[in-house]
Amino acid sequence: MEIKWLLDAQQRYAQCGWRLPLWCSGSATFLSEVVQSLLSHSGQQRVYWLGPGAPESCTTLNARQKQLWLGSECDLLIMNAQQETDWDLLAASAGCLRAGGLWLLLTPPEQSWLTQPNPANKRVLSFPLDAASQTGRFQQFFMLALSAERCGRWQEQQAPQLPSIGDPGSAQRPPVASPYKTSDQQLAVEAIHKVLTGHRRRPLLVSAHRGRGKSTALGIAAAQLIQQGKTQLLLTGPSPHSVQRVLKTAAEQLGLPYQSGLHQLAEGALQFHALDWLLQHKPKATLLLVDEAAAIPTPILEQLNQAYSRVVFSSTEHGYEGTGRGFQLKFRQYLQRQPTGFREVKLQQPIRYQLHDPLEQLIFNAFLLQSAAVEPPLSPAEGLSFHCYPSADLLNKPELLQQLFHLLSLAHYQTDIHDLWSLLEQPQLIYSLQSGSVVVACALVSLEGGFTDGLATQISYGQRRVQGHLLAQSLAYHCLRPELAQQPMARVQRIVVHPSLQQQGLGSSLLSQATEELRARVSYLGTSFGATPQLVRFWQKAGFQPVKLSVFSQQASAEHSLLMLKALQPAQQNNVTELSREFSELLYWQLADQQRELAAELAWLLCQPAQIPLSAAQKEQLQLFANGKRSLMLVEALLPLWLNLVIRQIGPKEFVFVLIRRYWQKQPLKLNQDQLQQLQNLIKYSLN
Numbered sequence: 230m231e232i233k234w235l236l237d238a239q240q241r242y243a244q245c246g247w248r249l250p251l252w253c254s255g256s257a258t259f260l261s262e263v264v265q266s267l268l269s270h271s272g273q274q275r276v277y278w279l280g281p282g283a284p285e286s287c288t289t290l291n292a293r294q295k296q297l298w299l300g301s302e303c304d305l306l307i308m309n310a311q312q313e314t315d316w317d318l319l320a321a322s323a324g325c326l327r328a329g330g331l332w333l334l335l336t337p338p339e340q341s342w343l344t345q346p347n348p349a350n351k352r353v354l355s356f357p358l359d360a361a362s363q364t365g366r367f368q369q370f371f372m373l374a375l376s377a378e379r380c381g382r383w384q385e386q387q388a389p390q391l392p393s394i395g396d397p398g399s400a401q402r403p404p405v406a407s408p409y410k411t412s413d414q415q416l417a418v419e420a421i422h423k424v425l426t427g428h429r430r431r432p433l434l435v436s437a438h439r440g441r442g443k444s445t446a447l448g449i450a451a452a453q454l455i456q457q458g459k460t461q462l463l464l465t466g467p468s469p470h471s472v473q474r475v476l477k478t479a480a481e482q483l484g485l486p487y488q489s490g491l492h493q494l495a496e497g498a499l500q501f502h503a504l505d506w507l508l509q510h511k512p513k514a515t516l517l518l519v520d521e522a523a524a525i526p527t528p529i530l531e532q533l534n535q536a537y538s539r540v541v542f543s544s545t546e547h548g549y550e551g552t553g554r555g556f557q558l559k560f561r562q563y564l565q566r567q568p569t570g571f572r573e574v575k576l577q578q579p580i581r582y583q584l585h586d587p588l589e590q591l592i593f594n595a596f597l598l599q600s601a602a603v604e605p606p607l608s609p610a611e612g613l614s615f616h617c618y619p620s621a622d623l624l625n626k627p628e629l630l631q632q633l634f635h636l637l638s639l640a641h642y643q644t645d646i647h648d649l650w651s652l653l654e655q656p657q658l659i660y661s662l663q664s665g666s667v668v669v670a671c672a673l674v675s676l677e678g679g680f681t682d683g684l685a686t687q688i689s690y691g692q693r694r695v696q697g698h699l700l701a702q703s704l705a706y707h708c709l710r711p712e713l714a715q716q717p718m719a720r721v722q723r724i725v726v727h728p729s730l731q732q733q734g735l736g737s738s739l740l741s742q743a744t745e746e747l748r749a750r751v752s753y754l755g756t757s758f759g760a761t762p763q764l765v766r767f768w769q770k771a772g773f774q775p776v777k778l779s780v781f782s783q784q785a786s787a788e789h790s791l792l793m794l795k796a797l798q799p800a801q802q803n804n805v806t807e808l809s810r811e812f813s814e815l816l817y818w819q820l821a822d823q824q825r826e827l828a829a830e831l832a833w834l835l836c837q838p839a840q841i842p843l844s845a846a847q848k849e850q851l852q853l854f855a856n857g858k859r860s861l862m863l864v865e866a867l868l869p870l871w872l873n874l875v876i877r878q879i880g881p882k883e884f885v886f887v888l889i890r891r892y893w894q895k896q897p898l899k900l901n902q903d904q905l906q907q908l909q910n911l912i913k914y915s916l917n
Contacts, residue, residue, distance in 0.1 A: 477491075678751075
C-alpha cells in the first residue's frame, strides 16, 4: 500500500511542531493493510496501541497501567475502535504523542460505526442495560467532532483528505536552558522559589492545560530547594498516583532512584501526605506543594491555605483529570478576598508539541473541555422556564449539551471524560431553568431501583451488586431495607446554579419543580454528596432527611459521604421518617468512637441525642455549679445529659460545637475560663 503521501504529511506537521490526526475507516482487511504499511515504515519509532488486537511491535495501553504510561511518549498512536472504544483512554492517551507523530483512529465504515454497540459502555451503563446490544451514542457525538475539526480523513476506496496547515514557521519557540522544556516552565519554577523568599501568606497559583509541564515544574523546584539544603517540603494531592510525576522529576534531578508509589525523597526532605492526614496532623512545613488542586474541594484548599503560610497550588485547567472550571471560579474568588493577595503563573506552551496543535484542538473540542459558557442575564428572577430533557435528546442539541456540561462541571470538583460519556450513554433526566435558550441552573437525575424481590434480597445480604443504582443498593444493603429498593426511585447526582446567580433561590426552585415532575415517576427521591453544613441545610430545607453517613471521610475531599432521602408518595413517608430516626439516634452513639472526628456542626445537624430526664437532685447540682459553688469535675458526668436536653434550644453556636466535641465526641479538650463562664451562663438560662 502506497503511504508516501502520509509520511510527507507527517514531515510537514513535524516542521510546525504539530501532531497529525487521521480518521481511517473501512473494512477490517483495508485497516489491517494500513497498519502493516505504517509499521513497516516505523523503524525505531515507538508505537502505542489502544484497543484489542495489538501487533507484537506495539505497546498496548490499558486502564490498569494508566498512571505509568501517561508520562511517556510515542511517535505513532493507533486507536483500534473497530469493536469497542474506551473514550476516557482515547482522550488521555492523546497527550503521549510527540510533535510530528501520527494519531490514527481505525473504525468500520461510517454508517456501520454509527449503529454498532460499544462493549466499553459497560463502564457507564446501569443495570439491566447491556452494552453489547445497545447502540452507542457517544461515537455519533464524536463523529460530528471529527468532521468539524482539522482531522485527516481516509476512507476505503476514496482519496485521502488532509486539511491545510498554514505557515510552518509561525509556531517555533525559542530554546531554553536545561532542565526546563519551555520558558513558561522556567518562570513557574522561579515563581515557586519566590514563595519561599517573598511575603508570607501570599500563595502561588500555577495553572495550565494538560501537557504544559506544571507537575514537572513542581518536581524541578523541589529538587533545587533540596539541593539548597531546604527540608520539610510537603507534597499533597487527590491521591498518591496524582503526585508521582512531581516525585519522579525530583528524583531524576537529584540523581536518586525512583519507583512507582514512592512517598518521600532525600531522607524525607520531600514528603507526600494524604489530604485527610495533613489536615488532621498539620506537620510543620517549609513549603507546601498542592498538585492537581482542581480535583480537591475548595473548602479543603481553604483549610490548607489557612494552615500553612507558604503554599503553591498547581491546577490543570482542563484535561482528562477534570475540567477545573469550578476550581478556577471558586478558589480564585477566595484567594482574591485574602488581605495579602496571591500570585498566579499560567503555563501556555505545550511540552511535546507547539501551540494550535490540531490533535489537541480536536480532543479539547470533541470532549467539551474548552466550551465557552453562555453568560446568563443579570436579573433572571422573572421569565425563567422549567425544562426536562431525557439524556438521549442531547445528541441532537449540541449547544444545549455544551451549556449543560459546562454548568454540571461547576457542581463537582472532579469532572472528567467519564462524566460526558455517561451523560450521553446512560438514560438520565436533566432538569433546567432557562432564560430563553440560556441555561442558568440544571440538575442531573438518575432513575434507580425497581428491583425484583429476589435481587433486592441478594443485595441486602451482600451476595450481589449491580452497576449503578447507588441509592437503591445503599438502602438495601447498608440500611437493610430491601423492600425499598423494589420501589422506583430517583437520585439527584448534581445540581448547580450559574455562579453569577447563586444565593437567589434558583437551586431551591429548580429542585422543587423537578421534585413535582418526578412524583408521577418514582416513590423516593434521594441524593448523596460530601457533607458540609451548608449543603446539609440546603437539602434539609427541601424536605430531605439523612439516612446514612460514611464512617470514613473521602481521601480526595476529606468529607464524609451523606445519603439523604425524601418520600414523594404519602404512603412512603413513614419509611423515610423511621430510617432517618434510626440513623440520627445511632449516629449520636458513634460520635465517641467511629465518628469522633466528624465536624461538630454536622453532628449538631444530623444527630438525635439520647434524652434522659434529669432528677431534681441532678438539676440542683448543676445549679450549684452555675453559681460557682461546685467544681466542674463534680458535675462533668451530668453535663452530657444536660446538653442532650437543651442543645436544640441553644442553637448552632460556636460554643455549642465546643461542647459537642468535648461531651459527645469525647475529644480531650479543656475548657478555658471564658468557656467555663459561658457554660455556667447557659446552665442558668436553661434551668430557669
